[in-house]
Amino acid sequence: xxxxxxxxxxxxxxxxxxxxxxxxxxxxxxxxxxxxxxxxxxxxxxxxxxxxxxxxxxxxxxxxxxxxxxxxxxxxxxxxxxxxxxxxxxxxxxxxxxxxxxxxxxxxxxxxxx
Amino acid sequence: xxxxxxxxxxxxxxxxxxxxxxxxxxxxxxxxxxxxxxxxxxxxxxxxxxxxxxxxxxxxxxxxxxxxxxxxxxxxxxxxxxxxxxxxxxxxxxxxxxxxxxxxxxxxxxxxxx
Numbered sequence: 001x002x003x004x005x006x007x008x009x010x011x012x013x014x015x016x017x018x019x020x021x022x023x024x025x026x027x028x029x030x031x032x033x034x035x036x037x038x039x040x041x042x043x044x045x046x047x048x049x050x051x052x053x054x055x056x057x058x059x060x061x062x063x064x065x066x067x068x069x070x071x072x073x074x075x076x077x078x079x080x081x082x083x084x085x086x087x088x089x090x091x092x093x094x095x096x097x098x099x100x101x102x103x104x105x106x107x108x109x110x111x112x113x114x
Numbered sequence: 115x116x117x118x119x120x121x122x123x124x125x126x127x128x129x130x131x132x133x134x135x136x137x138x139x140x141x142x143x144x145x146x147x148x149x150x151x152x153x154x155x156x157x158x159x160x161x162x163x164x165x166x167x168x169x170x171x172x173x174x175x176x177x178x179x180x181x182x183x184x185x186x187x188x189x190x191x192x193x194x195x196x197x198x199x200x201x202x203x204x205x206x207x208x209x210x211x212x213x214x215x216x217x218x219x220x221x222x223x224x225x226x227x228x
Contacts, residue, residue, distance in 0.1 A: 043204050095214070100145055101172070102159060
């Protein structure tokens with residue numbers, strides 16, 4: 001049972017575009033929502049994370065929007081660049097059962113065309 | 115500071131054999147988590163070790179086991195390998211398990227079971 005559902009599976013945008021990746025979760029007890037970026041041959045790397053007490057968080061060109069009532073959160077990449085081409089994973093965890101036990105979405109392969 | 119290292123990077127085994135994978139966390143990190151990554155199931159949490167004790171466990175059969183040494187290095191073992199165990203096995207380290215610290219992933223060990 002997928003605890004975190006992610007869409008779309010793949011995404012192609014032009015350079016400068018704003019790709020948006022969406023995730024939805026079922027467990028209302030989740031209290032930590034990170035996004036990871038993975039390049040081929042590498043392990044995932046943390047991009048940005050949010051706690052449910054805020055609705056938005058920005059770090060550089062990356063923004064997380066969080067909607068607690070809808071149990072959804074999304075990643076926006078402003079002014080996307082070819083170097084952003086990678087697979088993006090959303091995730092969730094809860095402190096109660098282990099802050100480091102991440103439930104991952106299925107991933108979105110992003111391609112940014114020059 | 116050196117990142118998370120995993121050895122070996124690639125491994126080919128046959129069904130029924132067993133395998134041991136190794137992970138050296140970032141210096142000073144005491145928590146080590148293991149994940150399995152497959153195209154079909156995505157990233158799934160296997161277990162987490164802290165202070166040489168398993169603290170959390172995912173939904174995997176008992177053929178998957180691990181341990182952690184006093185220097186925080188960790189190994190995971192898969193016995194009686196099945197074709198479905200072919201995957202990228204990722205190790206992640208973090209300072210501890212008491213807060214939402216960033217998990218740093220290694221490059222993974224690609225296991226192929228023939």
